[in-house]
Amino acid sequence: MAEKFDVVVIGSGPGGYAAAIRCAQRGASVALVEKDFIGGTCLNRGCIPSKTLLASAHTLLLIKHAAMMGIDITSVTCNWPKIQARKDAVVAGLRKGLTGLIQSHKVKILQGRAVVTARKQVKIETDSTPMQIHADKIILATGSEPIQLSTIPFDGRTVISSKETLALQQVPESMVIIGGGIIGCEMACIYAAAGTKVTIVEALSRLIPMEDEWVGRLIEREFKKLGIESVTSQKVASVEKTPAPVFRQEDAGAKVVLENGQIIEAEKILVSVGRRPVVDKETIEALNLQMADSAIAVNDKMETNVTGVYAIGDAVGTTYLAHGAFAEAQVAAANATGGKEKIADYSLIPRAVYTFPEIASVGKTEEACKNQGLDISVGRSFFKANGRSVAHDETVGEIRAVRDNSTNKIIGVTMVGAIVTELIGAARLLIGSTEKITDISFPHPTFSEVLKEAAEDTFGLSLHNPPRT
Numbered sequence: 001m002a003e004k005f006d007v008v009v010i011g012s013g014p015g016g017y018a019a020a021i022r023c024a025q026r027g028a029s030v031a032l033v034e035k036d037f038i039g040g041t042c043l044n045r046g047c048i049p050s051k052t053l054l055a056s057a058h059t060l061l062l063i064k065h066a067a068m069m070g071i072d073i074t075s076v077t078c079n080w081p082k083i084q085a086r087k088d089a090v091v092a093g094l095r096k097g098l099t100g101l102i103q104s105h106k107v108k109i110l111q112g113r114a115v116v117t118a119r120k121q122v123k124i125e126t127d128s129t130p131m132q133i134h135a136d137k138i139i140l141a142t143g144s145e146p147i148q149l150s151t152i153p154f155d156g157r158t159v160i161s162s163k164e165t166l167a168l169q170q171v172p173e174s175m176v177i178i179g180g181g182i183i184g185c186e187m188a189c190i191y192a193a194a195g196t197k198v199t200i201v202e203a204l205s206r207l208i209p210m211e212d213e214w215v216g217r218l219i220e221r222e223f224k225k226l227g228i229e230s231v232t233s234q235k236v237a238s239v240e241k242t243p244a245p246v247f248r249q250e251d252a253g254a255k256v257v258l259e260n261g262q263i264i265e266a267e268k269i270l271v272s273v274g275r276r277p278v279v280d281k282e283t284i285e286a287l288n289l290q291m292a293d294s295a296i297a298v299n300d301k302m303e304t305n306v307t308g309v310y311a312i313g314d315a316v317g318t319t320y321l322a323h324g325a326f327a328e329a330q331v332a333a334a335n336a337t338g339g340k341e342k343i344a345d346y347s348l349i350p351r352a353v354y355t356f357p358e359i360a361s362v363g364k365t366e367e368a369c370k371n372q373g374l375d376i377s378v379g380r381s382f383f384k385a386n387g388r389s390v391a392h393d394e395t396v397g398e399i400r401a402v403r404d405n406s407t408n409k410i411i412g413v414t415m416v417g418a419i420v421t422e423l424i425g426a427a428r429l430l431i432g433s434t435e436k437i438t439d440i441s442f443p444h445p446t447f448s449e450v451l452k453e454a455a456e457d458t459f460g461l462s463l464h465n466p467p468r469t
Helices: 014-025 039-046 047-064 080-104 182-194 213-225 281-287 321-338 366-371 387-391 420-430 451-459
Strands: 002-009 030-034 110-111 113-118 119-127 131-141 143-146 174-178 199-204 229-232 237-240 252-257 262-264 270-271 276-277 309-311 351-353 356-361 376-382 398-404 409-417
Touching: 002 014, 002 113, 014 030, 014 039, 014 080, 014 131, 039 047, 039 080, 039 376, 047 080, 047 182, 080 110, 131 321, 143 387, 174 182, 174 252, 174 262, 182 199, 182 213, 182 351, 199 262, 213 229, 213 356, 213 409, 252 270, 309 321, 321 356, 351 420, 356 420, 366 376, 366 398, 366 409, 376 451, 398 420, 398 451, 409 451, 420 451
Parallel strands: 002 030, 002 131, 030 110, 131 309, 174 199, 174 270, 199 229
Antiparallel strands: 113 119, 119 131, 143 276, 237 252, 252 262, 351 356, 356 409, 376 398, 398 409
16 A cells, blocks of 8 residues: 655745745655755755855865965965865765754655655655655646756767866866856856866857846956956857867867867866756656646745646756755745745845855846836945955956836845845845935945945935945
C-alpha cells in the first residue's frame, strides 16, 4: 500500500526545501523527493560554490593590493587545489546541515527520480525497487539547467557549462565566456583573479544587459582593470576545436569565430547564455500540465492548471533566483495547506551580481521608468565621497535611486560597488515608503550612507552632493 502524505515536494533546491519546511510548520505531513543532492543547483553547483570561489578570488585581489594599505607581502600564490578543496568542504558542510534541518521538521526525505503519474500519485524511481506514494497536494520544484546552444554543444572538457567551470582542477591559461550575464561575469572575475586570460563575448550592446546602461559601462571599465576583455554587440559564429598540444592540457583548445570575423583562441570555452526550466516529460503528459514555453504555467497563487498541483522556482521560469524561489515557496506552501496567499510584485525581489565590483538592484530601473513614460527624479551618490569607502579603498561605483514625482515615493534603486549585495535589502525597505528619508538615521561611517545620500538626492536634499546646476 502506498505511503500517504499531505504534501509531496519534488526537488530540494531553495524553493523545494523551503516549501517542505513551511508545509511541515503548518502541520502537514511532508515528503521531499530529490534525485541528486539535497540543496539542488544553488547549494551544489550554483550560488554557494560560486560565492566560495569568489571569496577566495576577492581575498587574492586584496592581498595583491595590500601594499597601498601599508602592508608588505613579499609573495602571493594562488593554490587552486586548496581553493577547490575549501569550496567542496563548504558545500558538503552546508548540505549536511541542511539535511539535518529538513529532517528536524519531520519532513521525510526520499531519494530518487519522482514522476507524477496521476493527480495524487507519485512514482519514485530508485536504484532498487520503485516506490509509489500518495499526495493530497504536490509542489513541483524541479529547477533548471544551463542552456545549450545547438551550434556549440557542451563536451564537458573544452566547451563547458557553469557546472564544469566551478569544478576545474586547474586554472586554465585562457577562457572565452560566451554570454555577459550574471553567471558569465561572476566566472570571469574568479578566473581573471586566478590568472586566466578571460574574454567575454556578449551579443547585446553591454554586459549585464538586464540592468541600466550605466551599470554595464561601469562594469566593463572595471573588468579591464582585472584584465578581462569584453567584446559586446557580437555574436559567436562558430567554435572550432584546435588540436593538442596547442595548450598544455591533453584536450584540444578551441577557436571562437565571431560574426565580424574576429578569432579568439582559448583553452576553455564557457557557454553561459542563461538557464531553462527542467520539467519531467512524463509528469507533463500524465497531468496534462499547461506550459509556458519550457516553463510550467502558474497563476499568482503558484497553482498550475491541475487542482492540487503547484510549481515554484526555476521550473516556472520567473526569477531564476534562489530568493525568488523562497518567495514562491512561501505562497505555494501556504496555499497547499489551506491558505490563500498571492505572490508579491516580482520587481521587488532584489537582483544581485557578485562581481568585482558587486551589482544590486530592486524595483524599477531608470530605463524601465522611461519606457513606461513615468515622471521620475534620479538621485545619485558615489562611493568615492564616502568616508568608510575611502578608508577601505573601495571607492568604485555609485548608487542611483529613482523617485516617482507623482507620489514622491522611491520606486527603484540600483547599486554598483563594494558589498552592495548586502545593502540591497535595506534599499528594498525604501521602496514605496512614505517615511521621510531625512528622518532615517544611518550610522557613520558606513557604506550604507551612500544609499541614504542617493535617496535624498532624488529630492535635491543630499548633504554630501554639490548643488544641482
